[in-house]
Amino acid sequence: MSTHQRIGEFLLRRLRDIGTTHVFGVPGDYNMSFLEQIEADPDLSWVGTCNELNAAYAADGHARGGRPGVLLTTYGVGCLSALNGVAGAYCEHIPLIHLSGSPPLHATRDGLRLHHSLLDGGYRNVHRAFAEFTAYTETITPHTAVEVIDHALLTALRTRRPVRLELPSDLSHVEIAVPTTSLETVFPDGSTASEEAAAVLSEALAGARTPLLVIDLPAVRRGLMPALDAFCAARGVPYTCTVPAAHTADPDASRYLGLLPGSERAQQAFRDADLLISCDLTETDVTTAGFTLDYRSRPHVRLSADAVASGTQVFYGTDTADVLAAVLGRTAAPAPPAPNTAPPAAPSPDEPLTQRSFFDALAGFLRPDDVLVAETGTSGQNTSGLRLPHGLRYVNQTSWGSIGYALPATLGAALAAPQRRHVLCVGDGSFQVTAQELSTILRLGLTPIIVLLDNGGYTIERAIMGVRSPYNDVAAWRYTELPRAFGADEDTVLLRSCRTGAELSAAFDAASHTAGASQRFTLIQVHLDPLDMTPATAGVGEMTRVFDYGVRAPANPLG
Template sequence: MRMLIGDYLIRRLAEAGISHLFGVPGDFNLSFLEQVEAAPSVSFVGNCNELNAAYAADGYARTAGLCGLVTTLGVGDLGAISGIAGAYAERVPFVHITGIPPLHAVESRALLHHTLADGGYGNIGRCMAEYTVAQARLTPANAVEEIDRVLQACWRERRPVHLQLPSDITHLSIEVPDAPLVLEDSQGDAEQVALAAEHIATRLAAARHPVMILDADVDRFGTASLVADLAERGVIACVATAPAKAVLDETAPYYLGGYVGAASRPDIRELVSQSDCVIGLGLRFTEINTGFFTQKIRPEAFINILAHEVSLAGRSIPAAPMAAVLKALLAKLSPSTRTLPARPATGAASAPGQGDDALTHAALWPRVAAFLREGDVIIGEAGTSNTALLGTAFPQKTRYIAQPIWGAIGYTLPALFGSYMGSPERRHILFIGDGSFQLTVQELSSILRHGQKPIIFLLNNKGYTIERLILGERSRYNDIANWRYAALPHAFDREDKALSLVVERVSELEDALKQAEQADKAVFIELILPEMDAPEALKRFGIAVADYDYGPTGPRNASTQTHAQKG
């Protein structure tokens, strides 16, 4: 069987479940994009720039599965690289395809545009190798083997991969296999899986107060339902790190809340520190997950079920993948007679503020919690929004998108675009700060161009409040231009596809939420908030960051020093 190389790549992408490619056209990828244009199985989605395209691919992959990113050599690749690195850090898989100059130019070291004009063509590949799990420069001789190898690695590791496609080979014909590409998770070694499951089952049987700590890999490797079954059968309490927010049903009796080391709720902090069996699920001890490394877990009690292996009190059991181990463990585990820890009572107290009161965070977030509904995709920008949402209980079947590990501000607006593209049947709600919005604002035009209907809350507190809480409360470097944000949907679109509102008072917020519920178009709500107002958790976070980053003799905000002393 013979196919054109570009058509074969498209076929393999489709067989891997990829139906959307985000990106920006450039002369070195146009020959491939012509083939995409003609293909019924894959669609190209243009973005305003390559960074936004990478963020959109990330958002899509979190809710809809594998997708692709298309750029052109040099300027396009480096424009996208922060988004690719973020996906690597957060373990989000997509396929990066970059059009490069023709093979004859590469081999003759021709001095072309989009290069450093030094004849070198390996620099971009070396950059991308740092932030992808597999890479290849395609040629007619290696295309079949390398395309399959790289796609398999993308799926196996749930991280980005990088393919360089020379512009002069897309329309060359090669021999290709008839068999379709099948992406399968490794089942590991049966004996190692059984050994790990036996050890964990024995530990659980003897444990009085076991607890599972979830991290992002539970979502990325599709094991949330297995974890829920294990929690129910074994009567095991569950807590989640920030990257695993809403991976489990937060209304379930076994789910206790979020875990952030010493900054956790007191009952959760005590449960983890005193537990005789702590099971991590892909757990990474980052400063975000541990409250700046303040976790207290007894080493002899700790088991970490990782993507491809299990760590038992420091002893590694290789070839024991998470899904296979959880399935084997469920088969061994007998129902338990333990009782779950009691959760603190949560009263239905009315939200602060009313009528003409100025809008504050204290008034905002309880009303937001009441506005959320089952099945929503909720997206929280780094800083104020993410901090508040991490402390908000979500309804069933909610999906939460944030980037707590990489933490690139501006990520969420393009991620919203990508997620909506992949799952348009779900209501999407974005909470983003004014400073973050200014980094990637162009993608608002893509959202409107494609007729998407998200609800966007723009938190306008006149600058980088999270940075002000760390340092520079009154410093000019934390100031930004105060745009007319609510006017931007009309500037970016000529067809009046969005309802724009400005909210300064509590009554206006309540009215805006009602309008958002009823609107059959995109909704953009600018929330005017006090400059230094923030959720209490964010204020504490700012102090912790300053302590960690600058040391005991470093600079501090006078107001936060006072706050810390009182706390």
């Protein structure tokens, strides 16, 4: 069955089919006809941001809350401004959908030299630029609109990667024949290969005395954590998560050993393992502690989205959950190891705050239903290994690591899950990259708790090189005055500046008492010494210095 509908309206219908609620972006003269259709749609909300890069970060943060992240830009200048954010979504396995208005179809076919282009008559260059950072990129035409739109959205959902569609400005109101049915997003999986792979995994487990399962971020994006936890509990297999998958496992689960690298229990289990089982593992400098963890010298069964591999045996077309289910329950589980339940230490009331005392206090402040957004740098590095409440959603751009990501991502995350409390931990250097998006957060009446670590610069970079060099310094802003500058009323914000443990405790207490209907936007400025860093930060910095610059690199005398 088919009916007739305008191309832009059909695109919006398909976005609703996959659960879209918000579209982030910046208006431009090639996308405003489509914007009129968004404005007329009662089920979709337009969120105008300060620039396209921030819109991409916000769409990324929105997608991590379980709803599709949709970004709208104009052609050329708008697209390329967003490219870094789209690339980050690709690296971090986020199904971001990038829609770009483009010049009229007749103009691009005739090679007219238009503004926002390179004035050479070519209009495939932006597609080529995005081809490396998306799973699919194509231009919508009247004859291909249905197939191209459906393929793009299904590809984003299936691959957990960004896709990109160009909608020529003169096509959004063109009427075409479209199907009346909704987009089917349930993917059939599994085959006889899953049973064959399960037999190989069972045989490997039968011959192992000390197996270990390692879970990487893509497994989390595929929703496999419950199946993996059940598998480990039934088969008595301890498991660990990589740093990109931090805070996705229940810290109290009987078989969970903590992060690898990071947790001593996990590192010892890795050294002792006579069988490694990995799920969606990508061996990077982050997941292997600078390539010091050796996955290749022992038997290793690799589970991935489309295959199971053991030595030279590769079974394609498998479904990971089906493979695990086929193995479950064949042997009794040994007694579980005791979980680590040590509570975080409280900061000393009268002592100046340090990185260590601050992050310990933050761990005690967080609640199970919170969303914690941790910026790249010391915020992400020092929160990844904390013991945090189970049920907390953790957002960090661990592998792409683009500074400035976290503030716009908080905007997107807060709109995706408005019922949850959102806490952003961000350093001053990163905050200054995208600070203007604070105005959007305030304009929309959102009430995150922003904890801003003010130590005069890039501490994560000081740990690598230039510990006292001016290139790691940033300007000293009056951060607590920014909400007022962005139009916030006095009675709608909670502003605190903290230098001691007592001041931080009071600020956290005040923030906790603004929950529910009375919750206010909160900004807590935490003053830290520019040279203060945790041993973990200093250690990673030294390792990075040697890896990046070699043994003849300039010294970086910390302390």
